[in-house]
Amino acid sequence: MKAVLLTGVSFVLTSIVVGNAYYQKKQFYPSVVYITKSNPSMAMLYIQAFVGVILMGKLMRKIFFGQLRAAEMEHLIERSWYAVTETCLAFTVFRDDFSPRFVALFTLLLFLKCFHWLAEDRVDYMERSPVISVKFHIRVLSLLGLLGMLDLYFINDAYYSTLTKGASVQLVFGFEYAVLLTVVWMTLMKYILHSIDLQNENPWENKAVYLLYTELIIGFIKVVLYIVFMAIMIKVHTFPLFAIRPMYLSLRGFKKALHDVIMSRRAIQNMNTLYPDATAEELQAGDNVCIICREDMLATCKKLPCNHIFHTSCLRSWFQRQQTCPTCRMDVLRMTRAEAAAPQQPPQQQQQPQPQQPQVPQMPQNLFQGFPGMPPMWPNMPQQPQAAPGTSGASSTTTSATAMPSSTAGTSTVGATSTQPTPTTTGTTTVPPIVPPMLPFMMPYGSYAMPRPPRNLAGVSAEELRAMEGQERENVEARLQWLQDIQALLDGAMVLINQYNTVATQTGIAGISAASFPLSQNKSDKKEEMKADSSQNSSQHTNTQGPGLQPTDKTDREDQKLDFSGLEGATGFSPAKEETIPAWEDPHEEEHNDEMHEVRKRRLQKFTQENPSGVKTEHKSQD
Amino acid sequence: MILFDLPTNTDVMAGSALKRLLAEYKQLTLNPPEGIIAGPVDEENFFEWEALIMGPEDTCFEGGVFPARLTFPSDYPLSPPKMKFTCDIFHPNIYSDGRVCISILHAPGDDPMGYETSAERWSPVQSVEKILLSVVSMLAEPNDESAANVDAAKTWRDDRKKFLEIAERTVRKSLGI
Numbered sequence: 001m002k003a004v005l006l007t008g009v010s011f012v013l014t015s016i017v018v019g020n021a022y023y024q025k026k027q028f029y030p031s032v033v034y035i036t037k038s039n040p041s042m043a044m045l046y047i048q049a050f051v052g053v054i055l056m057g058k059l060m061r062k063i064f065f066g067q068l069r070a071a072e073m074e075h076l077i078e079r080s081w082y083a084v085t086e087t088c089l090a091f092t093v094f095r096d097d098f099s100p101r102f103v104a105l106f107t108l109l110l111f112l113k114c115f116h117w118l119a120e121d122r123v124d125y126m127e128r129s130p131v132i133s134v135k136f137h138i139r140v141l142s143l144l145g146l147l148g149m150l151d152l153y154f155i156n157d158a159y160y161s162t163l164t165k166g167a168s169v170q171l172v173f174g175f176e177y178a179v180l181l182t183v184v185w186m187t188l189m190k191y192i193l194h195s196i197d198l199q200n201e202n203p204w205e206n207k208a209v210y211l212l213y214t215e216l217i218i219g220f221i222k223v224v225l226y227i228v229f230m231a232i233m234i235k236v237h238t239f240p241l242f243a244i245r246p247m248y249l250s251l252r253g254f255k256k257a258l259h260d261v262i263m264s265r266r267a268i269q270n271m272n273t274l275y276p277d278a279t280a281e282e283l284q285a286g287d288n289v290c291i292i293c294r295e296d297m298l299a300t301c302k303k304l305p306c307n308h309i310f311h312t313s314c315l316r317s318w319f320q321r322q323q324t325c326p327t328c329r330m331d332v333l334r335m336t337r338a339e340a341a342a343p344q345q346p347p348q349q350q351q352q353p354q355p356q357q358p359q360v361p362q363m364p365q366n367l368f369q370g371f372p373g374m375p376p377m378w379p380n381m382p383q384q385p386q387a388a389p390g391t392s393g394a395s396s397t398t399t400s401a402t403a404m405p406s407s408t409a410g411t412s413t414v415g416a417t418s419t420q421p422t423p424t425t426t427g428t429t430t431v432p433p434i435v436p437p438m439l440p441f442m443m444p445y446g447s448y449a450m451p452r453p454p455r456n457l458a459g460v461s462a463e464e465l466r467a468m469e470g471q472e473r474e475n476v477e478a479r480l481q482w483l484q485d486i487q488a489l490l491d492g493a494m495v496l497i498n499q500y501n502t503v504a505t506q507t508g509i510a511g512i513s514a515a516s517f518p519l520s521q522n523k524s525d526k527k528e529e530m531k532a533d534s535s536q537n538s539s540q541h542t543n544t545q546g547p548g549l550q551p552t553d554k555t556d557r558e559d560q561k562l563d564f565s566g567l568e569g570a571t572g573f574s575p576a577k578e579e580t581i582p583a584w585e586d587p588h589e590e591e592h593n594d595e596m597h598e599v600r601k602r603r604l605q606k607f608t609q610e611n612p613s614g615v616k617t618e619h620k621s622q623d
Numbered sequence: 624m625i626l627f628d629l630p631t632n633t634d635v636m637a638g639s640a641l642k643r644l645l646a647e648y649k650q651l652t653l654n655p656p657e658g659i660i661a662g663p664v665d666e667e668n669f670f671e672w673e674a675l676i677m678g679p680e681d682t683c684f685e686g687g688v689f690p691a692r693l694t695f696p697s698d699y700p701l702s703p704p705k706m707k708f709t710c711d712i713f714h715p716n717i718y719s720d721g722r723v724c725i726s727i728l729h730a731p732g733d734d735p736m737g738y739e740t741s742a743e744r745w746s747p748v749q750s751v752e753k754i755l756l757s758v759v760s761m762l763a764e765p766n767d768e769s770a771a772n773v774d775a776a777k778t779w780r781d782d783r784k785k786f787l788e789i790a791e792r793t794v795r796k797s798l799g800i
């Protein structure tokens with residue numbers, strides 16, 4: 001109502017101005033001169049022009065959009081404010097060119113920008129509404145055509161103006177319209193993709209991929225445009241402050257598009273290589289509804305290692321965000337790595353009875369290759385961070401898997417040499433920098449890419465994972481294997497330390513000393529324990545450790561638990577184990593914190609006696 | 624609440640997010656959970672829902688009817704919707720502007736409070752119904768450890784009587800008394 005009144009008043013005032021001029025001069029040309037010479041009259045005419053633009057806008061909105069939705073209106077107003085602010089900033093750069101024509105051009109630009117934004121919003125809305133009419137299609141197409149033509153016209157105009165008259169404010173217009181043209185392209189592509197999607201009864205699988213690539217390409221063009229504009233502006237005028245915000249936004253958009261494309265590619269690759277298609281029988285069993293889209297699964301579906309089945313396309317878009325099973329949240333990449341290690345199971349099990357006898361030269365390096373928690377002083381360490389995440393983690397586990405059998409093949413004489421230098425360990429006093437580098441390594445990988453001695457995993461995951469629920473005996477076996485592996489790792493670490501110490505004593509450097517660590521008196525106990533263990537066979541382990549290894553009810557997370565118990569064994573052995581425990585950031589592990597001073601002792605007991613708290617607390621930390 | 628004839632999946636051409644929302648709406652309308660009504664605000668836009676939640680029985684919110692607004696992202700159900708009460712409600716897990724803060728509404732990875740485990744987070748397995756049921760149980764049992772409204776959490780913990788009083792006022796207000 002107010003708007004109508006204002007429009008009316010403006011029309012009345014304009015007619016008064018024009019009428020007055022004509023009344024005084026009686027002729028057309030003198031009247032025009034009179035008006036242009038009179039400031040109040042010109043001001044009135046400018047206001048009238050502004051009102052005219054607004055009316056024009058309303059008319060176009062009516063034609064192309066009908067009623068605007070609240071969200072669209074909000075969006076429009078918010079963006080307009082930024083645009084107005086930036087236009088004012090641009091005025092300061094081009095104050096020499098300031099003229100009514102200049103203002104008119106900027107108003108027109110702003111006006112067209114609004115329509116570009118509205119078109120974008122409207123096309124996005126296509127995805128959200130179940131009722132898209134023919135009128136909608138006609139409106140969008142004609143609007144996009146009109147906007148595209150206008151953009152091209154103004155770009156052309158700016159181009160020739162710059163060629164003939166040299167660099168001027170036309171540069172800004174040419175560039176702004178070029179950016180708007182990319183917006184038109186993007187909107188058109190989206191419109192086409194949405195339209196094709198609407199034609200299909202089933203969701204169109206590749207739509208998301210096409211959208212991603214379109215966004216990537218348009219984002220790239222935009223970034224290039226902004227950089228070129230920036231360079232030209234700096235050369236010709238000054239730093240274009242008004243272009244900073246849109247430039248930043250387009251850079252951010254491009255970065256996001258790039259990230260999305262990379263994640264999508266990774267997801268597709270993983271899905272194609274790692275997970276099998278679900279068979280018809282598998283689809284028949286179960287309720288046959290994809291949990292992501294809630295539609296029946298008739299098209300191609302993928303089965304995850306946890307036996308949950310989804311549409312390939314649904315799963316792909318989910319994996320773009322994260323690599324877990326949507327239903328049970330299993331870390332699928334990790335499970336797949338475990339599966340990759342599975343074929344190695346039989347030979348490992350045969351060698352299981354004597355894992356305590358490491359071969360001096362190979363054992364330590366190969367072993368620690370699998371442990372990201374190890375400090376970078378070990379030769380193989382630097383490669384680990386790259387190997388751990390992603391699918392390549394499978395190869396790292398495989399490496400340590402193959403390393404284990406060779407190490408376990410060692411003879412008893414080797415075992416003897418490995419334990420021989422024990423006196424030197426207790427004799428020297430320097431603290432090696434093991435602990436501090438450990439912590440940062442453990443945190444990031446602990447969550448998803450923890451390499452592990454794989455034979456246990458092999459016993460746990462894959463087909464058995466399904467069967468595991470309720471089969472307690474297998475759980476026990478798996479755990480026993482873990483404990484045996486821990487033993488092997490401990491021995492390996494021991495050998496490493498001994499080696500270091502021998503070298504250290506030879507070269508005169510201070511070696512690693514157990515005595516320098518807190519509670520070190522337990523260490524020698526431990527060492528004896530180890531020796532004792534190494535002379536025992538695995539059946540004895542079964543007897544002593546069996547009672548403590550009660551399977552928990554959370555069997556489906558078995559490999560995670562085992563994983564951590566294995567790691568705990570490894571870190572627990574290292575002389576500075578007290579410090580490594582808080583690295584898990586475990587609020588539940590109160591027992592450990594409370595009785596920190598007895599940790600070494602208790603852990604010793606855990607290995608040989610019935611107390612399973614080492615395993616259990618680690619499990620808790622995972623829940 | 625608009626309850627119109629539901630378009631069936633076969634005669635509606637729609638993107639996957641929209642199809643899932645249609646399916647969920649159908650499900651909610653056919654088998655409404657007790658104490659919850661929900662549906663799109665506008666039948667032309669299925670990404671804005673309105674929900675009415677009855678205060679759970681035997682709690683301080685019993686008898687109240689609380690309106691809320693659900694806003695779905697275009698990549699639903701891969702990302703969670705946002706939920707906001709459109710009435711005044713004094714509760715430890717509801718921001719003073721009405722936004723609901725429960726772990727099921729947080730995507731894994733963003734953790735405003737820094738303690739939620741990923742098991743409770745959003746995943747496509749969740750649904751509008753599950754969200755609303757979680758909200759009902761949140762109304763029944765506030766979690767003052769992860770307070771969105773610190774004031775409310777403090778009152779709940781230290782001055783239960785006052786909290787109950789405010790809740791009663793909220794209930795009466797929600798009924799327009």
Ligand SMILES: [Zn+2]
Pocket residue numbers: 290291292293294295310311314
């Ligand atoms: Zn699906």
Ligand SMILES: [Zn+2]
Pocket residue numbers: 304306307308325326327328329330
């Ligand atoms: Zn699963």
